Amino acid sequence: MPQQLAVIVLVDVGNALESRTLEGNTYLFDNMKLQGSENQGTGELVTAINGSYWSDGSQASEQVLNWLPYSLGSIPPTVPRGYEAERARQTDEQALTELDHLAATSGTTGVDAASELSRIRQSAGRRVKTTRRTRGRLSGQKVLDVTGNVVSDGGTQAHSYPAPVITDICGQAVDEKVIYPAEYGSPDLVTDGWYWSATVDTSRPGTYAYTMRIQLHQLVEQGGESLWEPVNLTCESKIRVTTEPKRNAFTQAGLGLLPVPPRAFS
Amino acid sequence: MNPKVSIVVVVDVIGALSDGTLRNGNLCMIDDGEQSTGQGTPELCTVVQPGQVVTWSALAVDLQTPVEIKSITFLDPDAEAGDAEAGDAEAGDAEAGDAAHAPERTEGAAGTGNAGARSERNGPGPERNGHAPGRHNPELEVWSGVVPHLAPGVAHQYRLEVQMYEGEHSTLHIASPALMCQ
Numbered sequence: 001m002p003q004q005l006a007v008i009v010l011v012d013v014g015n016a017l018e019s020r021t022l023e024g025n026t027y028l029f030d031n032m033k034l035q036g037s038e039n040q041g042t043g044e045l046v047t048a049i050n051g052s053y054w055s056d057g058s059q060a061s062e063q064v065l066n067w068l069p070y071s072l073g074s075i076p077p078t079v080p081r082g083y084e085a086e087r088a089r090q091t092d093e094q095a096l097t098e099l100d101h102l103a104a105t106s107g108t109t110g111v112d113a114a115s116e117l118s119r120i121r122q123s124a125g126r127r128v129k130t131t132r133r134t135r136g137r138l139s140g141q142k143v144l145d146v147t148g149n150v151v152s153d154g155g156t157q158a159h160s161y162p163a164p165v166i167t168d169i170c171g172q173a174v175d176e177k178v179i180y181p182a183e184y185g186s187p188d189l190v191t192d193g194w195y196w197s198a199t200v201d202t203s204r205p206g207t208y209a210y211t212m213r214i215q216l217h218q219l220v221e222q223g224g225e226s227l228w229e230p231v232n233l234t235c236e237s238k239i240r241v242t243t244e245p246k247r248n249a250f251t252q253a254g255l256g257l258l259p260v261p262p263r264a265f266s
Numbered sequence: 267m268n269p270k271v272s273i274v275v276v277v278d279v280i281g282a283l284s285d286g287t288l289r290n291g292n293l294c295m296i297d298d299g300e301q302s303t304g305q306g307t308p309e310l311c312t313v314v315q316p317g318q319v320v321t322w323s324a325l326a327v328d329l330q331t332p333v334e335i336k337s338i339t340f341l342d343p344d345a346e347a348g349d350a351e352a353g354d355a356e357a358g359d360a361e362a363g364d365a366a367h368a369p370e371r372t373e374g375a376a377g378t379g380n381a382g383a384r385s386e387r388n389g390p391g392p393e394r395n396g397h398a399p400g401r402h403n404p405e406l407e408v409w410s411g412v413v414p415h416l417a418p419g420v421a422h423q424y425r426l427e428v429q430m431y432e433g434e435h436s437t438l439h440i441a442s443p444a445l446m447c448q
Contacts, residue, residue, distance in 0.1 A: 004329065004330055034431070034432050050403065050405070052405060052406050061405060244403065244406050245406070246406050246407070246408050247406060247407060247408065248407075248408050248410060248411070249335070249337075249338070249407035249408060249409045249410075250338075250409070250410075250411050251411075255319065255410060255411065255412060256411060256412065257411060257412050257413075257414045258320065258340065258411035258412065258413060258414060258445075259340060259411075260340040260414055260416060260422050260445070261340055261341070261342035261343075261344075263343065263416070263417045263420060263422070264417065265417045265418075
């Protein structure tokens, strides 16, 4: 059926950054399982693209592919867009309240002001530095874990990663002009306002490989500051293009009379 | 006379599957005929002339949802009681009295007309062009035909079955649209 074809690219960002490869750390799914896609949920997905043609050989239907990258072990992309900024503001306010309380009680015995200050600093977290290369949804915000709590030491504690970003789609299927990919602006903020999409020339059946260039982000400490450093990796997948002739549904061949049961002319 | 008449079936797939019916505004039909009645409703009566080519196509309101025409069967008024419309009455629908207007989930190859031929095609077969064995691909079918000589002034009702993705609850039908010669 002529629905848009979606390929979900689910990346285990933590492990991919550690091993510096997407191989074995990427899980691909599409919505064409019933139409013949194979190896769903693995890195070996073969996406079925079933085209059709008219009796004169011209392409009869348009197949459109969309890629959606998701991160495994991140705050879901479906939380409100301002979630990270909101959490940063909330934790700042909480720290101020705790500081107020500390100021009021610091003179009394039994209060270790130094250790209390250290604790408040920990729970307030730290904002990630924004640089020209690391601008993005999460730069300038605090490092959070997947439950939305502030992480004070991103170097050692588990934390949420920014979503993977597809920066290019290339390879055999593109070189041979079977798919025509491009990045488009999108009103869907779940994908940060951008997505990769391609139309498919279904006139040449066969299996074609393509490569996605994917950018991940690693939290690094530099000069006493944290920043998201981009890491560029690649991931391969395949499409299998088939095409079949259109036919008349009533006759299973060419155009004919409509099968209307005869009725007496009055 | 325009040599062609196009009938478009617009389906709110999510609405239809959620409600389990093509009524409640989940399906509407439009054609480009000049004297048709019931435009924008499931009761579209398309006025045609012998020799005209009528083409039906399905459109989804939400472009991300799949919908295709699964079958179009012209009803034989003499056999109507024994047709799938008997099933409509069993549905206990509030409109059961008006059988032709009651939508119903389609049970397998119920009905007459081309439904028999269809189930044959749905059966197991050799693998074709990389598809799963015998998979019926409704996208390949063009619902088009030439209007024969019909009794004038009589609404020839047809049963329109649509398929939304696959699975046992994926097909629904209506029996309210018609073609009519003047």
